[in-house]
Amino acid sequence: MELEKITKRSYRSYDDACGTAHALDLLGERWALLVVRELMLGPRRFGDLRASLPGISANVLTQRLEGLEANGVLRRTKLPPPASVQVYELTEWGLEAEPILVALGRWATRSPRHDPALPLSAVALMLSFRAKFEPDKSGGLDLAMEFRLGPEAFTVGVRDRRLITERGAPLRSDALVTSTPETLAGLIYGKVPLATLEGQGALVIDGDRAALENFAGLFELPPKAD
Amino acid sequence: MELEKITKRSYRSYDDACGTAHALDLLGERWALLVVRELMLGPRRFGDLRASLPGISANVLTQRLEGLEANGVLRRTKLPPPASVQVYELTEWGLEAEPILVALGRWATRSPRHDPALPLSAVALMLSFRAKFEPDKSGGLDLAMEFRLGPEAFTVGVRDRRLITERGAPLRSDALVTSTPETLAGLIYGKVPLATLEGQGALVIDGDRAALENFAGLFELPPKAD
DNA sequence: CGGCATCCGGGAAGATACTG
DNA sequence: CAGTATCTTCCCGGATGCCG
DSSP, rough: OHHHHHHOOOOOOOOOHHHHHHHHHHHHHHHHHHHHHHHHTTTTHHHHOOOOOOOOHHHHHHHHHHHHHHHHHHHHHHOOOOTEEEEEEEOOHHTTHHHHHHHHHHTTTTTTTTTTSSOOOOOHHHHHHHBBBOOOGGTTTOEEEEEEETEEEEEEEEEEEEEEESSSSSSSEEEEEEEOHHHHHHTTTOEEEEEEEHTTTTOEEEEOHHHHHHHHBOOOOOOOOO | OOOOHHHHHOOOOOOOOOOHHHHHHHHHHHHHHHHHHHHTTOOBHHHHHHHHHOOOHOOOEEEEEEEHHHHHHHEEEOOTTTOOOEEEEEHHHEEEEEEEHHHHHHHHHTTTTTTTTTTHHHHHHHHHHHHHHHHGOOTTTEEEEEEEEEEEEEEEEEEEEEEEESSSSOOOOOOOEEEEEEEEEEHHOOOOHHHHHHHHHHOEEEEEEHHHHHHTTTTTTOOOOO
């Protein structure tokens, strides 16, 4: 019957005027914030999102995308021809959630239970750079690199004590780094020597090796809160 | 059988090295962040928490407290005699999550779906002040008030363009305000005139009325993201 | 293949009653 | 007052299948 359609209330809300509580109404469901994370560097397709979020099932991803769209956090867009492919992208307001993601990441890195050796998506690595970048260590540095992480290319650079992290390849770069997010995390946060990774074939660098070495020195993990 | 005790694995984690994902492992479960919110201004008892979080059930609150304690976000403490009462309080690290809560609140206030007329806890109101305080409007202001919100007293003040929000009564104050969190939210964010609220008996002010009026002018809701 | 509906099993959340 | 026990309901996760 159609009656059950009408009765489909029970949108489980906290019913709390507090902004924090409302934020949880908007993106407190399981996986929602990680979907937002994956869109933080630009539009993605359904399949890309799924591949970047190991463990999410297709129907849950569909539900989250619907909910986030209904709440105005993201929108569905069709890429211009000839691609003509459907993608999901954050609204301007959704994009403004970035500092929250970064702050959450910085805070949780101090957890004794945090395991940096787990899998990592390319976008998550880029955002982690923003969380742990230390401008004071970057004085006078000016570098631009291309990171090839799987099928995707990213631009990473430093100029005027500011960090640049974008999706897509840069026009010019000092070095091209081909590797995986996990390997780069080991290099930058785990202080694994670059030569070791190259020896294992886990990382290939073409161009100025010093650029990557310098870059890796700009990040510091916050102390554990034991 | 005892076998089922052994099989109780399945601690549902995102298994993601990303700090944001780990933050969700730590406090992404339903109600967890609101429990943290209620502890942000100091230790509380089980019953206080329950009363401040309408909708949470006792067993869920128990589970959240256990989980947050296991993760090092909060600890159980016994108040010194003669109180000798058990309370929950945030660890130093847990306290550091405050900017996250405030940022979430500020962001979500821009949601078209946000309804400021819903119920509000006293602690949530205090934290909302921190989210929406505009130092530029507070030049030269110096005031201290006591807010009596139900059984609890709070100190609210401004000095040197900085906002003070604490639990407990101040030693000296310019005014004593007795009301509810919802009424004060209407005054400060809804711009309901003070005289109207007094006329309804929803708010009683003893002392310098101008202190409260000046205070109410220091906050601005961020624009909607329609 | 990408996107979405449907069915099902397990587990977490919600409501209520009960206990020290 | 501070939880525990129990039952129900709903959400999540996985599999399958439809359709453009």
